[in-house]
Amino acid sequence: MEKISPRTLSGFMELLPQRQALFDKMAEILRTSFSLYGFTPLDTPLIESAEVLLAKGGGETEKQIYRLKKGDSDLALRFDLTVPLAKYVALHGNELTFPFRRYQIGKVYRGERAQRGRFREFYQADIDIIGDGTLDIMNEAEIPSIIYRCFTTLGLQKFVIRVNNRKVLTGLFELSGVGDKAGDVMRIIDKLEKIGKDKVLKLLEEDAGLGADQAEQIVDIVTCQERGDDPIEKLTALKGRNETFDLGLSELSAVTKYMGDFGVPASHYKIDLTIARGLDYYTGTVYETMMTDQPEVGSICSGGRYDNLAGYYTDRKLPGVGISIGLTRLFFVLEDGGYLNDEVCTAPADVLILPMTDDLRHAIALATAMRQEGLRVQMYAENKKFKARLSYADKLKIPYVAFLGEDEIKDGFVTVKDMASGEQTTASAAMIITALKDNIRRLSEGVPIREPKK
């Protein structure tokens, strides 16, 4: 019979076991970090009614969403975790306690053309804080500190969190008399880093219809940090002429001031007046995090403040702030840069037990005793040559192999081989277990996902 050739779709990441184990460790580190800040875990369905997911309608979302029909139902795969959160909060608002802090790690789907570091199916790790009616500015400063902790705990150093405020931009555009072109201008400004000042000026004039002076003035202010100016100072000079602008400026000042107190060092964040993107529901503070070694891959983590999360589902006013870490992209970047640390233990077990006799009872009893003590144990009972069994442990990087042959059983002992050193020890099961627990703990301590800086 002709076989169907196995394949994985473009834009879908599929990992071999050791890489998968590393990926899961990353996710675990994020979970632990999030819980340090008092976030509660949440899971929502991958599939929602198309009506719910497309509430906002139009634009890229509509083009990129995977839509499916099942019978008469019109369904869609979620393309982010924020819209499902909005639905969740609108639906369960009366049973939740606010401010509601939740984290969620899950797959999302975007039917766009795949590219370097861009996937159609990818993991997002989201944290959001939703207020009931109001939400203090402190939360907007706390969010980047969580990013900082997550990334550094992963062993990453070369990243920078860029912060901006949409109200500042909006106010600035109003001051310059940009009018209803604000959206276009914002999108073009956002390209500054990628295409450079000259092309941006050209686009501002040609596409957004700005005057040359107007464009020059905006670009001048927005790029001030590139020339070593303090953006807050530069902006303060424009104060008192536009309400939105003044509000944005005070928010931006507060956020950056508190960020230092939250422990984010100045080396790892900067005010960047050119970042504007993220989804268009952001209304205030916005964040974007890039790896400084691979900026071309784009943002690894973006987010911001939104004033009305669930407006499509409820009249209740629910302001929030949140970020989304592109876990799949982050993993890709680490792998692509050769940064994944091979020393991280990815073995599925701590000990491999090799029963050498037909009677498996002793081996099973040993495995049970070891598991009771928290050791991760596999038994290899396949009828293979001895070397094949050892090679199994070697390939899976299982650090210890326990032999149970006739001699060991007769004397009530176990022989354990340390695969790294090749050293073998024969002793009672109890002693072996105690020693292994110590060694395993030592092996797993303090090994970062990312290769230590050379």
Add this chain to the structure above:
RNA sequence: GUGGGUAUAGCUCAGUUGGUUAGAGCGCUGGAUUGUGGUUCCAGAGGUCGAGGGUUCGAGACCCUUUACCCACCCCA
């Protein structure tokens, strides 16, 4: 959606102006070594050259069609 590139062994890739039986490294299997892996040595398996059509005495190579994948734009994690 638009533009460009690639497709040869499980993986990464060679393959000369078209010419005998399509190669390498890694991986895999077996042996050296039946209670010792990772190193070394020896042997072996594995290919409708993405698919379909055409040109030719002869096509992995040239032409057409098609599919898939990759890269970039748009947009975005």
